[in-house]
Structure formats: C-alpha cells, structure tokens
Amino acid sequence: MRQTKFDAVVVGSGPNGLAAGITMQRAGLSVLIVEGKETIGGGMRSLELTLPGFVHDVCSAIHPFVQLSPFFRSLPLQDFGLKMIRPGLSAAHPFEHGGAAVLDGTVAATAARLGRDADRYTALMQPVVDMLPGLLPQLLGPFSLKGNLADLLRFGLKALPSALSAGEKFVTAEARGLWAGMAAHAMQPLQNVATSAFALMLMATAHLGGWPVAAGGSQSIADAMAAYFKSLGGTIETGHMVTDLRELPSANVVLLDVTPRQLLSLAGDRLGSFYRSRLQRYRYGMGTFKIDWALEAPAPFEAQECRRAGTVHLGNTLEEIAQYEKSAFRGQEADKPFVLYTQSSVFDPSRTPDARHTAWAYCHVPHGSTRDMTTAIESQVERFAPGFRDLIIDRHTMNTAALEQYNPNYIGGDINGGLQDIFQLYTRPLMQFSPYRTSAPDIFLCSSATPPGGGVHGMCGYHAAKQALKDVFKINSSDAIVNSLMI
Missing domain, CATH: 3.50.50.60 (FAD/NAD(P)-binding domain)
Known part of the structure; x- marks a missing residue:
C-alpha cells in the first residue's frame, strides 16, 4: 500500500x-x-453468480433512497453514467385466495385497491407522505430535535406502535398482508415496538419516488x-x-x-x-439466506399485478408473516418463510442474454443459521407462481456463513x-x-x-x-x- x-x-x-x-x-x-x-x-x-452474462445483485437490488436521500440528491451521479429504472409497481403482495395487494405510485392508487381499508390507508399514509420530504434530514441521521418538531412528533406517534398492533387495525386481508410485508423488512418480530416505522418509511418512499433499480x-x-x-x-x-x-x-x-x-x-x-x-x-439481528436464479422467463405469478412489480412479498397473511418472523428471531426453524423476491431483469433487459431473466430472493433465518432454505424459498415462490421451478436454469445460494465471508x-x-x-x-x-x-x-x-x-x-x-x-x-x-x- x-x-x-x-x-x-x-x-x-x-x-x-x-x-x-x-x-x-x-x-x-x-x-x-x-x-x-x-x-x-x-x-x-453485481456479479455473474450463475451463468456467463447473467448479472445478479449480490445484496441490495431495490433503491428507493438513491432518489430521496439528502446525500444522494446532492450527487450528480447521472453525469457519471447512473440511470435508475422505475418498475410499473414498486411492490406486490399475492394471496392464496387469489389476487394481490399492490404498492402503487400514489396513496390514492394504492388505497383504491384496498376495499374497506381505503380510507384507513389514506388516513395513515397521506400525512406521512406529505411531511416526509421535510423530515428526511432528521430521520436519516442521529437523533435530533432540530427542524420541524410538530411533524416529527406526528410521525413518531404513527411509527412507535408495533407493526402487528397497527396492522390489526386493518380489516381486509389485502391491507393487513401488504402492511406486514413492509414491516418485515425490520428483521425483527412484528410485535416489537416501533416496527411500524419501517412500514411507514418504505410505503412513503414508494409514493414519493418509487422503488427503482x-x-x-x-x-x-x-x-x-x-x-x-x-x-x-x-x-x-x-x-x-x-x-x-x-x-x-x-x-x-x-x-x-x-x-x-x-x-x-x-x-x-x-x-x-x-x-x-x-x-x-x-447486538446483531437475524440472518439471511439468499438465492439468485437464472431463468428461462419471469416467474409466472398467478396475480397479474405481481408481474409488473419490481419487488414481490411472498408471505400470504399478516398472521403467517408475523409468526415466521417471530420464530426466526427466536432461533426456531420453520418451513414457510416470508420471502422477499425481486425481478429486476423484467425492467432492465441488459442484465441477461437471449431475453432470459434473473431473479433474486431471500428470507430471514436465525442468526448464524446454516440451514439450506433453497427448497423452502422455492416452494413459497411456486405457491404463488406455479411452474416457477420449471423455469430455473441455474441457481446460486448464500447462507449466513457465505454472506459473512462475502462481507465481514x-x-x-x-x-x-x-x-x-x-x-x-x-x-x-x-x-x-x-x-x-x-x-x-x-x-x-x-x-x-x-x-x-x-x-x-x-x-x-x-x-x-x-x-x-x-x-x-x-x-x-x-x-x-x-x-x-x-x-
């Protein structure tokens, strides 16, 4: 050196x-x-983890804060070759009973698909979307009482409850499941205090700028x-x-x-x-098991909305997601994981040769677990996209030990x-x-x-x-x- x-x-x-x-x-x-x-x-x-010409994101794949972070907003990255692509829908959440909830570009468009929970969703999210741009310098930094204290307090009152208690205020399976999938990004039990903050932030970023790749x-x-x-x-x-x-x-x-x-x-x-x-x-939190696939075609989700989404949350109901995340946090193994699935190549064909596709998914696992979750994850994808396994050309997996070896x-x-x-x-x-x-x-x-x-x-x-x-x-x-x- x-x-x-x-x-x-x-x-x-x-x-x-x-x-x-x-x-x-x-x-x-x-x-x-x-x-x-x-x-x-x-x-x-990004690396060719499976086959030559198939570009996979090793860790992060979806980037809402590249367009919203005060720091990134100050960078002229487009002058240095960066281009962000916004999928048609930020996220979708399919259900076994059919159909899917979606995280659309606006509060109104998302609420319109939530039936009896439309007004509840609007009342919860519209104030957050309205105040978030002004709060981001405070929320994305160390604790500070500088800035708009009234808005900070209003956000805090919405963010402090557990995601489980907040989600149970919705009455439709669609709103409850959509909320739970967002909150599960917290990598902790949905019963924990302040897990609502993760759902609020992710949903608001989708309504403000989408979840681009x-x-x-x-x-x-x-x-x-x-x-x-x-x-x-x-x-x-x-x-x-x-x-x-x-x-x-x-x-x-x-x-x-x-x-x-x-x-x-x-x-x-x-x-x-x-x-x-x-x-x-x-203290460190739950671990992750990740799979990257080379595919003949995009996942054939039964719910058409999922085919237009950059991210698909696979966990069915609020109760199912909450139970799995709680179990994984406590070090217990389960066979129906909550799966976060992304399909960037649907919107960015430059990532694969011959009009083929890549996909990326992970689930949370007990800290340090080396259990092979390949079958469990692929079963969850197949549950909502029958025929998915038939499209797999190759796969690459990383358990918690491989992830730590990749990045200490x-x-x-x-x-x-x-x-x-x-x-x-x-x-x-x-x-x-x-x-x-x-x-x-x-x-x-x-x-x-x-x-x-x-x-x-x-x-x-x-x-x-x-x-x-x-x-x-x-x-x-x-x-x-x-x-x-x-x-």
Missing part, C-alpha cells in the same frame, strides 16, 4: 464508505478509500459514486483487506465502514476500556449491520452524544451500525464525515458541503 500521507483514510467502499470519502473530498481534503475486495461496492456489487445492476451506483469521488481528486485502492490500522498510510483521521465487532478487532488497542466494554454488548459486516448473516430495534435505532452502536465518534479522537465509525442504519442512502457515511470534519479539521455545519444536502 502506498505510503503517501492523506488527510483521511476510509476503510470500506460500500455506500457509506463512499459517502464518507466523497464528503471529505468535497470539503477540500485528500482522501484514500481502501477496499478489501478487488471491486468496490460492498452491498452494491439501477440499470446494469446495483454495481452501477457504486461505480458512479467512485467515478465522482475520483473526479474530485480522491484515491481508491482495492484488493487490500485491512486487518490492523497500522497497515494504513499516515492520515489525520480514519473512518471505518465496519460494525462494532470488526472495530474492536481493528482498533481495540486504540480504544478506551470503557468504550470497548460497552461496544462488546452491541454481515455478522451471522445480519445484512443491517446490527439489530435495529427501539434500543438500537438511534443509539447504535452506543448511547452517546455522537454515535460516529469512538474513544479515539482520530477514529470514526461510518457504517450501518450507526444512525440511520441499513440501506443504500449514504447518510451514515455522510454524518460520520461531517463529525470528523468538525472535530479534526474544524469545518462546521455552516459550510457549503452541509448546506448542499438540505432538501
């Missing part, structure tokens, strides 16, 4: 590592990003971010897995896109004993960088004035283990860089780089 001195070194090139590097570089500093793999991207990588695969987002970073004068070095901070070139500050377990390994001797002891109590941040298969329950939502990794600081004044944490948590929004990296700019370089929030992020 080069020995040139930099103002800042960032370890990790996922969305948050790249965001941190861009933020520091835009402030006029010299920044090096170090990536352990041969390609950048972290959770935004990146043309050519999620790697396109990482490549555009890297190209922009380099255009500012930044440096990226790949193929160096950092195991000790002493391997890094001299720098005034180091930002780590890692979770607490790796932070302890990389910088343990630089951290105070009290900070280390608290960090060791950080996915401890036990936890793709959120740690459990995001009420106790680790805004206090991740620790309850302290700034979650991005460590006990070492020149080391900052910029991963999804800090607020606002998992997702491709770049805000963890941005806020960590902002803190480092203020603490180490005395560049405060009045600077243009910060003002440019407000919407």
Whole structure:
C-alpha cells in the first residue's frame, strides 16, 4: 500500500464508505478509500453468480433512497453514467385466495385497491407522505430535535406502535398482508415496538419516488459514486483487506465502514476500556439466506399485478408473516418463510442474454443459521407462481456463513449491520452524544451500525464525515458541503 500521507483514510467502499470519502473530498481534503475486495461496492456489487452474462445483485437490488436521500440528491451521479429504472409497481403482495395487494405510485392508487381499508390507508399514509420530504434530514441521521418538531412528533406517534398492533387495525386481508410485508423488512418480530416505522418509511418512499433499480445492476451506483469521488481528486485502492490500522498510510483521521465487532478487532488497542466494554454488548439481528436464479422467463405469478412489480412479498397473511418472523428471531426453524423476491431483469433487459431473466430472493433465518432454505424459498415462490421451478436454469445460494465471508459486516448473516430495534435505532452502536465518534479522537465509525442504519442512502457515511470534519479539521455545519444536502 502506498505510503503517501492523506488527510483521511476510509476503510470500506460500500455506500457509506463512499459517502464518507466523497464528503471529505468535497470539503477540500485528500482522501484514500481502501477496499478489501478487488471491486468496490460492498452491498452494491453485481456479479455473474450463475451463468456467463447473467448479472445478479449480490445484496441490495431495490433503491428507493438513491432518489430521496439528502446525500444522494446532492450527487450528480447521472453525469457519471447512473440511470435508475422505475418498475410499473414498486411492490406486490399475492394471496392464496387469489389476487394481490399492490404498492402503487400514489396513496390514492394504492388505497383504491384496498376495499374497506381505503380510507384507513389514506388516513395513515397521506400525512406521512406529505411531511416526509421535510423530515428526511432528521430521520436519516442521529437523533435530533432540530427542524420541524410538530411533524416529527406526528410521525413518531404513527411509527412507535408495533407493526402487528397497527396492522390489526386493518380489516381486509389485502391491507393487513401488504402492511406486514413492509414491516418485515425490520428483521425483527412484528410485535416489537416501533416496527411500524419501517412500514411507514418504505410505503412513503414508494409514493414519493418509487422503488427503482439501477440499470446494469446495483454495481452501477457504486461505480458512479467512485467515478465522482475520483473526479474530485480522491484515491481508491482495492484488493487490500485491512486487518490492523497500522497497515494504513499516515492520515489525520480514519473512518471505518465496519460494525462494532470488526472495530474492536481493528482498533481495540486504540480504544478506551470503557468504550470497548460497552461496544462488546452491541447486538446483531437475524440472518439471511439468499438465492439468485437464472431463468428461462419471469416467474409466472398467478396475480397479474405481481408481474409488473419490481419487488414481490411472498408471505400470504399478516398472521403467517408475523409468526415466521417471530420464530426466526427466536432461533426456531420453520418451513414457510416470508420471502422477499425481486425481478429486476423484467425492467432492465441488459442484465441477461437471449431475453432470459434473473431473479433474486431471500428470507430471514436465525442468526448464524446454516440451514439450506433453497427448497423452502422455492416452494413459497411456486405457491404463488406455479411452474416457477420449471423455469430455473441455474441457481446460486448464500447462507449466513457465505454472506459473512462475502462481507465481514454481515455478522451471522445480519445484512443491517446490527439489530435495529427501539434500543438500537438511534443509539447504535452506543448511547452517546455522537454515535460516529469512538474513544479515539482520530477514529470514526461510518457504517450501518450507526444512525440511520441499513440501506443504500449514504447518510451514515455522510454524518460520520461531517463529525470528523468538525472535530479534526474544524469545518462546521455552516459550510457549503452541509448546506448542499438540505432538501
């Protein structure tokens, strides 16, 4: 590794590592990003996992926050080749009794399909959609009472209940199932307090900008971010897995896109004993089992709405989804998982040769479970799309161990960088004035283990860089780089 001195070194090139590097570089500093793999991207990588010419998103595939995140809104990524494609429907949720609930482009269009729950859905979601653009800088960051406190309180009152209690207020299977599928993205029991927040945010993003996919695969987002970073004068070095901070070139500050377990390994001797002891109590959540398929044709869903959706939630009723997620969280195995299924090639034919298709699905599993969920997941797809198995040309699977080997941040298969329950939502990794600081004044944490948590929004990296700019370089929030992020 080069020995040139930099103002800042960032370890990790996922969305948050790249965001941190861009933020520091835009402030006029010299920044090096170090990536352990041969390609950048972290959770935004795309690879030929099955057959030559079939491009699969290794982790993230759907990207609502690329168009809504205050950080991403400040980037001219379209000038660096990024094109986002919006599916006809953001999501669909089929039922065994026939038909499907859909997450459409507007509250009214979604509500119109929910029968007796139309007014309830509108009353729940329209206020959130109206206030969310103004609240995003607060919600996608550390806890703060700055900004519109009245709207923040109104959102909080809707977000605080458990998703199960909120979902049970709907009377139709369609509204209840649609809500449960959204809330299950929380990767925790729907009985948990504040799981409604996940459903509210995901539904509102669909109504504000849809759930787009990146043309050519999620790697396109990482490549555009890297190209922009380099255009500012930044440096990226790949193929160096950092195991000790002493391997890094001299720098005034180091930002780590890692979770607490790796932070302890990389910088343990630089951290105070009290900070280390608290960090060791950080909790990780459920794991994930993922399948990528090469297909002869798109999944033949019986509900036509599912064929127009970028994402399909396969779990049937609210009760079925809630029971499975609760069981997986408690370490129990079950055979009818809630499955998140995406079909990007339906909307982006550049991903496959010969008009064939790819699909991507995962389910939550007990933390660290290595059980093969292939049959269980494919049975759930077949349940709502009879004949799906006949279309499979090839498949690639990743259990929790494979996911962690692919990305060390996915401890036990936890793709959120740690459990995001009420106790680790805004206090991740620790309850302290700034979650991005460590006990070492020149080391900052910029991963999804800090607020606002998992997702491709770049805000963890941005806020960590902002803190480092203020603490180490005395560049405060009045600077243009910060003002440019407000919407």
